[in-house]
């Protein structure tokens with residue numbers, strides 16, 4: 001396969017299968033070849049990397065290159081990207097519009113926005129090559145589903161419900177919009193449901209859709225399982241899938257028990273999709289022919305397989321327009337020390353530490369569960385918000401910590417956040433919940449530098 005251009009999903013699919021047959025030597029050969037091409041491109045076309053690598057020899061190995069942080073890259077966005085027509089200003093205008101979700105930027109790039117798990121808002125641009133890898137790998141190495149489950153899915157009408165945040169250029173919303181646009185018929189089988197809707201309405205819509213598959217955040221499935229156990233949600237999926245957040249074992253068992261079906265875990269990052277895909281043993285296999293993960297400790301030294309890391313560096317070998325090379329992802333991960341039972345030569349990886357909490361608040365009609373992803377989206381999509389935290393400070397009380405972007409007046413941003421939260425809580429049947437601004441600074445978990453966006457206030461606070 002050539003280094004750039006002319007790369008189609010079919011080409012990716014064929015190559016991905018060849019790599020599996022070739023085993024570890026084939027994976028390593030692809031990594032070497034693709035890394036060399038990426039580094040050469042970044043040095044030649046990204047002013048940011050040209051400067052960063054200026055004193056380093058042309059053949060410097062990956063491990064000797066300096067790691068990069070999201071905040072630093074976003075601060076030098078126009079120098080980071082390799083196409084001068086892609087600018088932060090133009091992308092911010094593009095992503096501020098709703099009618100552009102899923103459209104190609106400049107007719108050739110797919111754009112995502114994400115807060116990422118460390119809380120720095122990021123603009124992500126994928127070139128055609130990266131999109132071909134995204135589609136080709138998903139077909140070459142489909143997530144394992146037991147044949148019995150497939151038969152059950154068919155019998156139930158195949159319909160898939162995607163329950164995620166809407167209203168922004170997120171990975172899920174953008175890819176859904178693109179798939180439906182290319183094949184409108186898909187809308188009958190795959191439907192998007194917003195976690196921002198009032199829960200009672202969401203439950204009613206899901207009852208009407210009767211999905212054979214439900215995909216959501218771990219916390220979304222947790223709340224839906226509660227609704228199902230209470231008898232309000234009455235669906236019978238053949239499989240449920242969780243992604244984006246860490247799934248605790250007890251929560252997983254509860255979800256599987258309540259829905260009476262298996263749960264499939266998916267782990268990805270907007271910066272690298274599909275970063276991993278699950279095998280029939282439930283292990284997440286890293287697509288190491290396209291993405292390199294380097295687990296590191298707090299002093300940035302590499303951590304061996306089997307040991308939980310402090311953070312992890314990502315290199316995306318697929319995307320040339322916005323080179324991601326030793327990019328600090330912030331997740332704590334553990335690479336498998338032993339080969340997987342399934343026989344795949346791709347390394348396995350487990351991710352820990354993406355844990356926002358489901359908040360339960362008292363309202364006039366009883367307790368209402370609030371999804372962290374919905375609360376987070378309401379706050380994050382407020383103009384001027386840089387970083388934030390939402391805390392539950394009492395049975396019917398929330399507090400927010402907000403950092404405004406430069407050039408925005410903090411008080412005005414806080415007031416706008418409170419207004420939007422008030423409207424969201426009203427919609428969820430929680431008009432009496434008190435809202436306040438917490439003057440404390442935002443706390444980042446010292447382990448991995450993770451920012452938890454939605455959490456219970458520590459005991460003794462806000463009583």
Ligand SMILES: [Zn+2]
Pocket residue numbers: 279280281283285340341342343344
């Ligand atoms: Zn496996």
